[in-house]
Amino acid sequence: MSALLGLDKVGKTFARGGLFSSRRVEAVKEVSFALRDETPEIFTVIGESGSGKSTLARMILGIHAPSSGSIRLAGQDVATYERRAFMAKVQPIFQNPFEAFNPLKQLDRYLFMTAERFGEATDRKAAEGRADEALKQVGLSLAEIAGRFPHELSGGQLQRVAIARALVARPRLIVADEPVSMVDASLRMSIVNLFGRLRDDLGLSIIYITHDLATAYYISDRLIIMQKGVVVEEGPARAVLSAPSHPYSRQLRDAVLTPDSAGAFRGGYPPKAVPASGAKP
Numbered sequence: 001m002s003a004l005l006g007l008d009k010v011g012k013t014f015a016r017g018g019l020f021s022s023r024r025v026e027a028v029k030e031v032s033f034a035l036r037d038e039t040p041e042i043f044t045v046i047g048e049s050g051s052g053k054s055t056l057a058r059m060i061l062g063i064h065a066p067s068s069g070s071i072r073l074a075g076q077d078v079a080t081y082e083r084r085a086f087m088a089k090v091q092p093i094f095q096n097p098f099e100a101f102n103p104l105k106q107l108d109r110y111l112f113m114t115a116e117r118f119g120e121a122t123d124r125k126a127a128e129g130r131a132d133e134a135l136k137q138v139g140l141s142l143a144e145i146a147g148r149f150p151h152e153l154s155g156g157q158l159q160r161v162a163i164a165r166a167l168v169a170r171p172r173l174i175v176a177d178e179p180v181s182m183v184d185a186s187l188r189m190s191i192v193n194l195f196g197r198l199r200d201d202l203g204l205s206i207i208y209i210t211h212d213l214a215t216a217y218y219i220s221d222r223l224i225i226m227q228k229g230v231v232v233e234e235g236p237a238r239a240v241l242s243a244p245s246h247p248y249s250r251q252l253r254d255a256v257l258t259p260d261s262a263g264a265f266r267g268g269y270p271p272k273a274v275p276a277s278g279a280k281p
């Protein structure tokens with residue numbers, strides 16, 4: 001078995017209040033997990049605000065260096081990758097699609113640029129082909145997007161373009177940090193369903209960072225639950241959320257457990273009545 005991604009006792013400590021401050025925050029402590037090469041999956045990192053999810057995502061993306069432990073992609077330490085080679089394998093999707101794009105730049109430019117930089121497209125025609133293919137994978141097309149600016153699209157459409165931009169590189173792994181929390185509640189399930197299709201059709205693995213238990217339950221294959229930087233529970237998503245053993249996991253589950261959704265958490269699938277947001281009942 002070869003690992004696509006392997007984290008071994010990864011930790012991150014920040015100095016609070018400037019470089020010379022002695023106050024330290026342990027944002028992530030000794031997190032270990034591996035994604036298998038042969039088994040594409042949606043691996044969810046769930047936890048409340050401040051639990052260390054984004055710090056973990058940034059370390060996997062090579063934005064922050066771990067303070068301890070190691071992160072390996074296809075057997076190689078993430079820190080030693082040449083940036084372009086790394087981005088061809090791992091692509092990010094961030095929370096706010098409106099911040100991901102310059103409001104003055106046409107959206108197709110981003111797709112062409114990614115195709116040329118990370119997707120090995122050698123000319124404009126190849127880049128257009130790549131962009132159209134990726135847009136179709138998210139339910140759009142180059143004809144619909146060509147020449148359009150970010151403000152001309154809805155948040156949901158724009159997040160689809162952000163996902164298409166990631167796909168243009170034909171990565172092995174997508175790290176999606178709260179990708180649906182800025183998207184209209186009615187569209188959240190369609191975005192997470194799209195992740196499911198990308199896993200099944202393209203063999204992509206997705207690290208899905210969220211505080212939304214409902215979408216996590218619905219789409220995840222495996223998950224870890226984080227609290228104060230520590231993994232308090234891990235395992236197959238349905239098993240963990242149906243019978244959580246840690247008090248914090250139970251608290252999380254109960255926060256979205258309405259009488260209507262209770263059946264879903266007892267094992268019914270798909271969970272028809274689970275709310276699309278993490279809103280408390």
Ligand SMILES: Nc1ncnc2c1ncn2[C@@H]1O[C@H](COP(=O)(O)OP(=O)(O)OP(=O)(O)O)[C@@H](O)[C@H]1O
Nearest residue numbers: 014015025027047048049050051052053054055056
């Ligand atoms: N650059 C930084 N400098 C100092 N402290 C930081 C930095 N980044 C994160 N932290 C701290 O690390 C802890 C974890 O933050 P992180 O953003 O990873 O949590 P999170 O689970 O992603 O939260 P949220 O859901 O609100 O984004 C918090 O206490 C945060 O204040």
